[in-house]
Amino acid sequence: MSGNFVCALIFLFTLFLYKFLKKEKKEPMKRAKLPPGSMGWPFIGETLQLYSRDPNIFFASKQKRYGEIFKTNILGCPCVMLASREAVRFVLVTQAHLFKPTYPKSKEKLIGPEALFFHQGDKHIRLRKLIQGTLSLGAIRNLVADIDTISASALESCHGGHIINTFRQMKKFSFEVGILIVFGHLETHYREELRKNYFKVEKGYNSFPTNLPGTPYRKALQARKKLSEILSVIIREKKEKKLIEKDLVDSLLNSKDENGEVLTEDQIADNIIGVLFAAQDTTASAMTWIIKFLHDNPKLLEAVKAEQKAIRKQNEEEGKPLNWSQTRNMPFTYNVMLESLRMASIISFTFRESVTDVEYKGHLIPKGWKVMPLFRNIHHNPEFFADPQIFDPSRFEVAPKPNTFMPFGSGVHACPGNELAKLEMLVMIHNLVSKYRWEVVGSQSGIHYGPFPVPMQGLPTRFWKESTS
Numbered sequence: 001m002s003g004n005f006v007c008a009l010i011f012l013f014t015l016f017l018y019k020f021l022k023k024e025k026k027e028p029m030k031r032a033k034l035p036p037g038s039m040g041w042p043f044i045g046e047t048l049q050l051y052s053r054d055p056n057i058f059f060a061s062k063q064k065r066y067g068e069i070f071k072t073n074i075l076g077c078p079c080v081m082l083a084s085r086e087a088v089r090f091v092l093v094t095q096a097h098l099f100k101p102t103y104p105k106s107k108e109k110l111i112g113p114e115a116l117f118f119h120q121g122d123k124h125i126r127l128r129k130l131i132q133g134t135l136s137l138g139a140i141r142n143l144v145a146d147i148d149t150i151s152a153s154a155l156e157s158c159h160g161g162h163i164i165n166t167f168r169q170m171k172k173f174s175f176e177v178g179i180l181i182v183f184g185h186l187e188t189h190y191r192e193e194l195r196k197n198y199f200k201v202e203k204g205y206n207s208f209p210t211n212l213p214g215t216p217y218r219k220a221l222q223a224r225k226k227l228s229e230i231l232s233v234i235i236r237e238k239k240e241k242k243l244i245e246k247d248l249v250d251s252l253l254n255s256k257d258e259n260g261e262v263l264t265e266d267q268i269a270d271n272i273i274g275v276l277f278a279a280q281d282t283t284a285s286a287m288t289w290i291i292k293f294l295h296d297n298p299k300l301l302e303a304v305k306a307e308q309k310a311i312r313k314q315n316e317e318e319g320k321p322l323n324w325s326q327t328r329n330m331p332f333t334y335n336v337m338l339e340s341l342r343m344a345s346i347i348s349f350t351f352r353e354s355v356t357d358v359e360y361k362g363h364l365i366p367k368g369w370k371v372m373p374l375f376r377n378i379h380h381n382p383e384f385f386a387d388p389q390i391f392d393p394s395r396f397e398v399a400p401k402p403n404t405f406m407p408f409g410s411g412v413h414a415c416p417g418n419e420l421a422k423l424e425m426l427v428m429i430h431n432l433v434s435k436y437r438w439e440v441v442g443s444q445s446g447i448h449y450g451p452f453p454v455p456m457q458g459l460p461t462r463f464w465k466e467s468t469s
Contacts (some may be wrong), residue, residue: 022163027385031364033210033362034071034363036367037072039064040072042068044075044076045074045077045078046072046263047073047074047076048330049073054449055449056192056380059374059376060377063374063377066366068082069083075104079370079371080359080367080369080370080372082373084104084370084373085375085384085402085404086128088410091352092350093410094126096411097185098354098355098358099353099354100119100120100352100353100355100412101117101119101351102193102353103351109224110205110221110224110264111273111277112224112269112271113270114267114269114270114271115127115274116131116275120412120413124413125412126257127271128253128350128412128416129276130271133251134246134418135181135416136419138254139246142322143180143181144321144324144325144427146180147177147180147423147424147427148322148427148430150177151424153236154176154430155431157437158463159463159464159465161464163460163461164460164463165287165457165458166288166459166460167284167458167459168458169457170284171280171281174287175198177420177424178276178279179191179194180247181279182249183249183463184245184246184247184249186234189231190234190423195426198223198272198273200222201224201227201273202280203216203220204219204220204223206221206450207220218339224273227273228266229267229462231272235249235265235268235269237252238250239253244400248275252271252453260339278417279420279421282347282452283421283424285338285344286346287424287425287428288338288340288455288459289340289343289344289454289459290336290425290429291438292440292459293339293391294336294433297391300336300391300393304333304429305334305433305434307330307332308330308429308434309424309434327423327426330426331431333426333429333430334396336429337429339425342405343379343391344384344450345376345379345380345407346407347375347452348376349371349374349405352370353368353371354366354368364366375409377408379405384401384404384405387432416420436462436463436464436465438461439460439461440459440460441462
């Protein structure tokens with residue numbers, strides 16, 4: 001009897017174990033599925049569809065068809081694109097450790113593998129702290145007079161009614177500000193050598209990465225080597241002078257980690273070039289759009305002029321230059337700047353790569369796939385910004401909802417120089433509208449992506465000084 005009982009128990013236990021194991025085997029079948037979407041042609045994927053037209057049309061059409069998360073293939077890389085503020089926060093903030101910054105190796109070579117934005121974790125934290133210190137509010141408040149002088153000089157070279165490529169001129173301005181931040185007051189011959197070689201690197205940065213004689217990419221690699229040599233000389237001179245200054249080079253030179261180790265020259269050089277890259281095209285593009293939007297909206301231009309001319313009049317009466325507190329008290333101009341950043345969405349998206357299989361809202365993001373949060377789709381979502389195609393600075397009289405306005409990115413990898421960029425824009429607007437008038441030449445529509453959005457032909461414009469009478 002007892003034997004039958006034991007047999008029955010064994011049978012029941014075996015049955016239970018079978019059911020349990022069967023259930024466990026079926027469990028993977030319930031795993032998350034890839035997001036909807038199309039992977040396009042073999043290898044090239046949907047690269048041609050993305051780059052043969054306005055990329056924002058590509059993103060918007062995909063979102064309309066598939067929803068706020070969809071898959072595609074760009075440049076041979078499988079990608080998941082995210083167009084909701086919740087998804088962007090998931091990738092860039094709450095679960096940022098599951099996604100690492102990613103850039104093509106060809107671009108990493110030109111900037112330098114030790115640059116801040118190629119890293120994460122402790123190394124990223126250390127580098128960011130060093131760079132952020134030079135770009136903090138406390139640091140840049142002492143640079144208003146210098147940036148004001150650079151801005152006035154840039155505009156002085158424009159006036160006279162001849163046609164100016166506005167974007168190119170704004171790049172020169174932002175490059176000079178970048179030099180100021182990195183080196184302080186650098187000797188002229190070093191500045192010119194850096195400028196010449198930097199712009200060769202920049203030209204090759206967005207070219208096809210073919211390392212053949214005569215190609216822009218080969219010339220960029222050669223110029224990058226020259227930049228390292230110039231920086232090595234400047235760094236050596238800084239070390240010999242033993243002067244403690246408040247520029248980025250000195251901050252990097254005098255840094256030690258918890259083990260007392262200092263940064264190598266390569267680490268310093270890569271981060272200098274990284275800061276110059278980050279400080280240039282995006283800010284110049286934003287300023288070009290501000291000039292266009294003000295030109296296209298005469299009533300708004302008059303309101304900005306009134307605000308800025310009142311500041312200039314006060315300063316001229318008191319014999320004082322533009323100061324920090326005045327740049328913090330330009331409410332109408334500030335909202336125009338924010339609305340320009342929203343409309344243009346210079347950083348339309350960013351790249352991350354999943355470091356492991358990730359599940360988000362029932363969708364699988366496989367390890368190694370590229371992940372692209374789409375800032376522009378969020379900035380132009382009527383749920384967050386009513387009539388998003390209308391230029392309306394008054395919408396910023398009320399702060400946007402969290403994670404709906406991210407012109408400088410979000411999370412631990414957000415742009416550390418965002419306050420400097422805003423200061424540059426405000427100072428440039430101040431000098432421009434209080435002393436100049438301008439006229440955009442030719443067609444006023446169309447956008448060139450290279451890769452940041454810029455008005456066609458760099459916004460050809462004529463500038464004249466206004467009469468002081």
